[in-house]
Amino acid sequence: MPAVSPADKRDVSTQRPHTAAASTGSAAAAGGKTTVGEVAGGGSGSPGRARASHGTAFWFAAGAFATQMGFGTAPTPLWPLYEARDGFGPTTVTVAFALLVVGASAGFLGLGHLSDVHGRRRVIASALSVAIASAVVLIAWPSLPGLLVGRVLTGVGIGLMASTATTYIADLYSRSHPGRSASGVPGIVTTAANLGGLALGPLIAGIIAEWAPVPLVATQAAFGAVMAVFLVLVLLSPETVDSGSAARERPARFALRPAGAGMFTGASGMAFVAFAALGLFSSLGAVMIRGQLGIASPLVSGVAGFISFGSAAVGQLTMGRAAVRRLLGVGIILFPVGLALVAVSLSHPALWLYLIASAAAGAGSGLLFKASVGQVASVAVPESRAGVLAVFFVIAYIGMGVPVILFSLATQWAGIEPAIIGFAVLLSAGAAISVATVRRRLA
Template sequence: MSVSPSPALLTTEPAPSTARPTKASAAPGGGTGTGRTARASHHLGFWFAAVAFMVLMAFGTAPTPLWPLYAARDGFGTTTMTIAFTGLVAGAAVSFLTLGHLSDRFGRRRVIVPALLVGLAAAVVLIAWPTLPGLLTGRVLNGVGVGLMASTATTYLHDLHREAHPDQRFSALPATVATAANLGGLALGPLVAGIMAQWAPAPLVTTQVAFAAAMAVCLVLVLSSPETVDRELQEQQRPSRFALLPGARRAFAAAAAMGFFSFALLGFVSSLGATMIHDRLHIDSHLVTGLTPFLMFTSAAVAQLAAARLGLPRTLRIGAVVFPIGLTLTALSLYHPALWLLLIAVSVAGAGAGLLFKSGVTIGATVAVPASRAGVLSVYFVIGYIGMGVPSILFTIATRYIELGSAVIVLATVLAIGAAVSVSLATLPRRGVRP
């Protein structure tokens, strides 16, 4: 599950070598290129890429309200449920680390197409292999697709908009659309799956069929979109996978830590939210289970969009305040069980996490060498996705020895302190790097 990397692209302009029309691509704003295959305009391709981004991210979070159904079908408990959830994390981390930089060299569309194909393969596995091994395999494949998509789609949106509107050098539209596609998809996935689990027949199959159909449509749309990377030029330049500007290591480390701690909250609610609602609130509604992460991710998206004009320092300060407040409310909602309090808590915490993640990606993209931006963002996402998985596993283990409410307090304290330290390091003056 990737939260929006897009705001980073407001602060820096990619090097020309990372976004040049290929010989067969359309001219800026044009309808077809000079190659054999007709391409959509860069303007249409921009929206095609946004839809594909949103659908694949939604597919990643769709199982959130379905975990109790999977557990009942395959007969596993909370620990196995958490491990199944982290299959996505493992697949995404490996994909980000080993494949996420490839679009800097081979092209954005040439990486997004395989991302959608892997997503389709994941859906087919989940349909055709209805056992725990099939579930684990499907989740890992889903993660690989997410890892290919997230940093690539973010950069692709910026490239396409620049080619379609060369006069709008620093437009906020790519950042806004990428935020909506990324976090909007993460929010819609649980809501759509929750609705299907509540009312559709055979929801474990119906949900996968619906998302497979949506990804197939997106594949057709992306195949008709223009490429924005000159492959021949990139073969000559061979950009580094991970290259930071001089003096930027501490800033990137602080940014990555913010990604880790903000994703830890998002992963915790996504993997264990259904269990908390069932055990503490005694609510069995799949719709309510899907509504909780929907509100969390929606709040994160809204907070990012609202902070688009605030600037990095103010966004950092607000996120550093809102995030621990949301964590405190989440812990309180377990000691005083009430659905309204839990929904408010995850909304506030999600907003804080969204602001911290936005700030982290802004810093990460600012300190990256432009020709390696996708590779640097991939490393950032690896750390974020590790945060999404590892703390949830440790929390599940901790609940074997301490009471659930106490475990939540410990988790909330660790995340709040970690976020505060990360923000403090990020706000220190950086030598040799413009903020």
């Protein structure tokens, strides 16, 4: 779920590894227009269908990114409905949620680097296709095994999409605006698409579940249809990687600049704890609202999920031009305060306090993640940027999955209140250590 700060995006957008040079370069100079007959490999003009301009494709990619991320978090208010349909409890909810992490890890680590070699557009189209297949499985196989398979496929699609979309959006913007290499627009749009999509997923699913007659089917069908539209639009978009160059050396999957390992470790630790907090709201938020606060409305659960992810997006956009030290300073305050308030809101049940807590924790998570992904981008060797981001996202998504399973098990052993207090303390300590590590390595 990348969201690179404008300063970091300058480094991303000015690097154009493996891009088609002459023909697409002249097209960019003409305002980002591609020629009629440009082919998927990057645009040297054999006869065929027309492509969208780079500027238009920029928005296609952003819309596809947002929709697929929303599809990943759409089950947030639906987990109680799945519990009732298939007869399982909160621990199975966290396992089903964590299977998205398994799929995403496979996509990020095994496939996320492929766009550096085979092209951005091709990988994004594959990501959307896998996500659509996931929606079909979830509709056609209405049982726990179908849910589990569908969640794995959803994760694979996210793994293919996230790091590739970040790079593709930067590529397309630099092609359509060749004189604006330092612009913060790609970073802002990526943030809005990524976290905005994650925020809208629970809200849209909550609205559908509140009023649709068959909410589990209707939600999957709605997201599947929109992703199918974006699949067509992405297929009409230009490529930004010259995947047909036989002379081009294959980039390393994971390569850091000299002395970059320490920064990568600290930044990955921040992403791990940030995603652990967001994973708690995504997987068990609706369960906690129903069990501890006594509110069964899917719409309320959807609004709560929207607030946590939306606050992360707002925090990133509001502080989009802030220095990394500023991001770390504000994030490391909001993050533990939000988690502490979550514990208070569950021990002294109050929806308003839970919403404030999720907003604070979400904003803190968003700022810490923004700082972390920007630093990872800065220490990656440009030719393997997508591969480095893929490894980074695997670590972040493990944070989203494993801690919430442990939290669910802890609630069965010790109860919800001690478990949430322990969860808050451990994540806050992890955030503090990671932030200190990154600060020591800042220039």
